[in-house]
Amino acid sequence: MSRRKPRPRTPAPAPAPTADTPCPCGLDAAYGACCGRFHAGTGAAAPTAELLMRSRYSAFVAGDAAYLLRTWAPETRPGTLALDPGTRWTGLEIEATTDGTAFHQRGTVTFTARYVHAGEPGCLREHSRFTRHDGAWVYVDGDFPDA
Template sequence: MSRRATRPRPTQRPAEPTACPCGLPASYADCCGRLHRGLAPAVTAEQLMRSRFSAFALEDTAYLLRSWHPLTRPAEVDYAPELRWQRLEILGSTEGGPFHQEGTVEFTAHYRERGHAGAMHENSRFVRHEGAWVYLDGDVAADSDPVDRR
C-alpha cells in the first residue's frame, strides 16, 4: 500500500463569471480578466476601479494586493464569507486619464449579505506608481461600509 499525503482543500472562490462583474457589456475574459491575468494594464483610474471591484467579487487577492499602493497596502485581504458583491455603479471621476498622474473615482458598490441588499459608497483616490495606476485610499460613507458594521 502506498501512503498518500492529504492535500489541504483549496479555499472555495466564486466561479469565474461569463459576464464581467464590473458592469461593462463585455465578457469577464475580455474585460477585467485581462487585467487580473496581467495581460493588460489599467489605462485609466476608472478601469482600475472596475477591475478591483471584479477582483473583490471573485476574491482575487493577488490582483488586489498588486493594484494597491505599497504605502497603504494591507498585509492581507479579508473576505466576509456571507457577503457577495453584486453590482458596481460609477457616479463620477476626476482626472485619472491616460495622461494624468492621479485621479478619483466615486462609486457605489452593491452587495448582498445574509440575504439582505446593501451598498457601499466610496470616493477612491488613485495614483500612478512606477508607471501603473494603483489604488491609494478612499473615503467610505460611514453608514455604508459592510466591513465595519457590527
Template sequence: MTQRCPCGTGLTYGECCGRLHDGTAAAGTAEQLMRSRYSAFVVGDAAYLLATWHPDTRPPSLDLDGDTRWLGLDVLAVEGGGLLAAEGTVEFRASYRADGGRDAQHEHSRFTKVAGRWHYLDGVSLG
C-alpha cells in the same frame, strides 16, 4: 470565461477585467483600475487587490468575506485619472448582499500611478 464582466462594461470577463487579473494587461485609467478591483472582489482575487494597492497604504494581507455576494457596480463620478494623468478619483456605489440583507459600499476613491501603473491609494466611505 465568457460571462459578462462583473464591472458592468458589457464586455466578457476575459475581454475586460480578466486580462488585468491575469496580468496580460494593465489598467489604462483610474476608472478601469477601480472597475477591475470591484471585479476582483466579485471573483475573490485578493492577490490582485493587494498588487494594485498603493505600497504606502497597502495592508500586509487581505481576507475576503466569502459570504458577501456582490450584486452590481455604479460609477457615479470620475475626476482626472485619464491615460496621461498621474492621479484621479472615482466615486462609486457597489451593491452587495451579506448576512441576509442588502447594502452598498459608497466610496470616493483616490488613485495614483506608481512606476507608470495605476494603484488604489485610499478611499472615503460616503455611507
C-alpha cells in the same frame, strides 16, 4: 414542543466569473476581455483609474485578493487581505470620475457597490483615490461619503 427561530441563511457565493460570462464590473464585455485580462497578471494593466476601480470591484466578485493587493499603492497596502466569503457582490455604479487618464498622475472615482451579506442587501459608497506607481494605476485610499 419548542420552536427554534430559523437562522438566517447565508447565500451561496456567486459563481466565479469565467472568460465568457459578462464582466461583473458592468461594462458590456465578457470577463476575459474586460477585467479578467488584468486579473491574469500577464502584463496588461488598467489604462485609467476608472478601469482599475472596475477591475478591483470584479476582483472582489472573483475573490482575487492577490490582484487587490497587487494594485494597491505600497504606502497604504495592508500586509494581508482576507475577503469575506459570506459577501456576494451584486452590482457596481460609477457615479463620478476626475482625472485618472493617460494624461494624469492622479484620479478619483466615486462609486456605489451593492452586495448581499447574511441575506441582507447593502451598499458601499466610496470616493476612491488613485495614483500612478511605476507607470501603473494603483488604489491609494478612499472616503465613505455616507458614513
